[in-house]
Amino acid sequence: MKNLKINNRFTAELPADPDLTNETRQVKNTAFSYVNPTKPSNPKLIHASEETAALVGISKEEIHSEEFLNVFSGKEILPETQPYAMCYAGHQFGNWAGQLGDGRAINLTEVENNNTFYTLQLKGAGKTPYSRTADGLAVLRSSIREYLCAEAMYHLGVPTTRSLSLILSGDQVLRDILYNGNPAYEKGAVVCRVAPSFIRFGSFEMLAARNELKNLKQFVEYTIKHYFPEITGEPKEQYLQFFKKVADTTREMILHWQRVGFVHGVMNTDNMSVHGITIDYGPYGWLENYDPNWTPNTTDSQNKRYRFGNQPQVAHWNLYQLANAIYPLINETEGLEKILESFMDDFILDYKEMFLNKLGLFTSTETDNDLIDNLEAVLQLTETDMTIFFRNLSSVKKTDSVEKAIEKIQFAFYKIEEVSGEILDAWKKWFSVYLDRLNAEVLSDEVRLQKMNLINPKYVLRNYMAQLAIDAADKEDYSLVNELYTLLQKPYDEQPEYQKWFAKRPDWATSKVGCSMLSCSS
């Protein structure tokens, strides 16, 4: 890979763990530990993203080289690089969890391309000092989900890590014990992901919790210098500006999640990036029927802390933890509190605008809040598919009758027979107000349709779609991985050849494991 320009700033500028043993332990006074990936026994490339490769300086031809396979499966280490796992802590499901760290992620190196820095990171490439009691590996099933979803999110316009490659390791990974007491082995896989950095809220929480204030200061200043160079001024002022930037980008990210119906599922502070990009595609899911109370994560099915409708509040809570972590550098609460307060206020304003745009409304009136609230209520009267509803809404015309408009979106109803009586009346009422509102807009039907179709995706990675790709891949048929990857590169385009994916969750998927709820086992 002749154009890969290795340039490691993280390991060069931050204090390294002097212990090179790779034994599971508490790792203090450092930001990272050097550790090499475990060599896979028989790596096989399933898929690689040409786009992500180009981003970091790898050509199409190089993707199919042995070197690519070896480097991104962890079999070989790039010359002049020294892989490392990062030390971080986190709040999991609202509770302090202490040291976590990259238990199964290993940063290979940073590269520079077109004046931008990227970190290349393997997920599932073996144990690190942070693996605690786990194996450092990842199974094919969760790796396919991570690989496809990150790229799908990118093309939806949602800030995210990117996927470079998906490689079978050739090793078996033990995950669950079956009811009959037999161990259940699954195929192991390694995903290479790419991001500006993998610095998480938990990275700073770790240093603050250990009162390693010198390291904390150094790490925050490192982050500002390299990723927020526009920030200047007195140190304390810089730290506040940094926090504001993280709050702003996090708010924008969550806004996109709510726009496309993405539920992260494990919004622990160790899964929050300081770049405001989506990171860690574990037990995530996509809203099918519009239900703000839905979470895909079985571990969270009681409290539903990470339910769709709670994501903004959780982001705010997580930012609060980040504020606590950097507070010792500032020693004043006022500035941090102001930023935290404005997060929610700004979110509410942005959410309203985003939602109106999804409805094809680009001006504001006094009744907007009612229109939105009433729609959110009516969408839940009977199961109504979020993606299909908003996509088909764009075909409603100003001159349509209420009945005609409902006919245009009725494909979104899971049980059409339920749309009668009071439920039908509620829909009629909402559409009557909506049609009046459309008629007050200056945009023509055609222009509005075009604008709406750039906001409301036609295709998302529904849980059952990923599961179908997983089932086929388990039998060494990767055609669906390829097909979904291609489809999801253009989620806003009509793509008539893929119309079959513009479909509600099929009945069989309602109860099948992996299609509606997922555990953290991955």
Ligand SMILES: Nc1ncnc2c1ncn2[C@@H]1O[C@H](COP(=O)(O)OP(=O)(O)OP(=O)(O)O)[C@@H](O)[C@H]1O
């Ligand atoms: N199989 C595993 N082996 C070792 N550590 C693991 C394993 N699975 C999870 N962990 C660790 O448990 C913690 C929480 O896991 P979580 O599910 O949030 O992350 P993840 O999916 O492993 O990785 P990432 O956040 O890097 O995408 C992290 O410290 C993670 O590294």
Ligand SMILES: [Mg+2]
């Ligand atoms: Mg994680």
